[in-house]
Amino acid sequence: MFKTLFTVCLALAFSATLLSAQSSSIGGGANVDDQVASLTKSWEDAYNKADVMALRKLMSADIQRTNADGTALSGPDAVSDYYAKMFQSGKWKVMIRHESSAIQADGSIVATGSYKAEGTAADGTTSVHRGTYRNEIVRQDRSLVIRKMKLHDSL
Numbered sequence: 001m002f003k004t005l006f007t008v009c010l011a012l013a014f015s016a017t018l019l020s021a022q023s024s025s026i027g028g029g030a031n032v033d034d035q036v037a038s039l040t041k042s043w044e045d046a047y048n049k050a051d052v053m054a055l056r057k058l059m060s061a062d063i064q065r066t067n068a069d070g071t072a073l074s075g076p077d078a079v080s081d082y083y084a085k086m087f088q089s090g091k092w093k094v095m096i097r098h099e100s101s102a103i104q105a106d107g108s109i110v111a112t113g114s115y116k117a118e119g120t121a122a123d124g125t126t127s128v129h130r131g132t133y134r135n136e137i138v139r140q141d142r143s144l145v146i147r148k149m150k151l152h153d154s155l
Contacts, residue, residue, distance in 0.1 A: 036101040036111045036137060039144050044096045050087035056080045060140050060147040068131055068153035092119035096133075108147065109137040115151075130154045 039058065046054035056076055065073045065082070073079050086092060099113040117129045136148035 032101045032103060032109060033098070035144055036109060037098045039137065039146070040096050040098040040111070040113065043146070044094055047083075047092070047094045050092070052080050052084045052087065055083055058145055060138055060145045063145075063147055063149070065149040066151065068129070068151045086119075090119050090121040092117060094118075101137075107139070109144070111135045111137055 043055065043058055046058065056079075059076045059079060061076065063074070063076055063079050065079050067073075073082055094115055094117045096115045097113050098111060101109050101111045103109055112132065112134050114132050115130070118126070120126050131151055131153040133152070134148075134150045135146050137144050138147045139145075
């Protein structure tokens with residue numbers, strides 16, 4: 001019985017060590033929050049430059065975007081077209097604040113944070129959107145990319 005108890009404790013200790021290491025780093029040994037913050041900054045920079053091709057490189061091949069109003073887009077073509085039309089219709093800037101990252105059992109990362117997007121349409125009307133986001137991030141071709149985006153506007 002002592003041997004079984006010792007084996008169980010050893011297995012639990014090993015699992016805890018493995019989970020701790022997995023939660024603090026993913027690929028390349030860098031901290032998950034640091035990697036997700038870098039991805040978030042890259043997204044913000046590409047958005048603020050209206051660089052649809054750079055945004056597309058940060059999307060997975062099966063990306064899904066759910067807007068705050070509930071409309072959904074699937075695939076990099078649909079999501080890229082959405083941004084291209086938005087950028088053509090006016091000038092937009094976004095500020096994104098990454099708040100947390102959590103590695104899931106399947107290896108994906110759930111990242112949450114908040115955003116503020118301000119824009120001026122071609123007709124001169126201005127708009128401000130604030131809210132929160134929940135992104136699912138995966139590794140694709142050695143890079144972290146966004147697979148699911150879900151936005152929630154604040155009132």
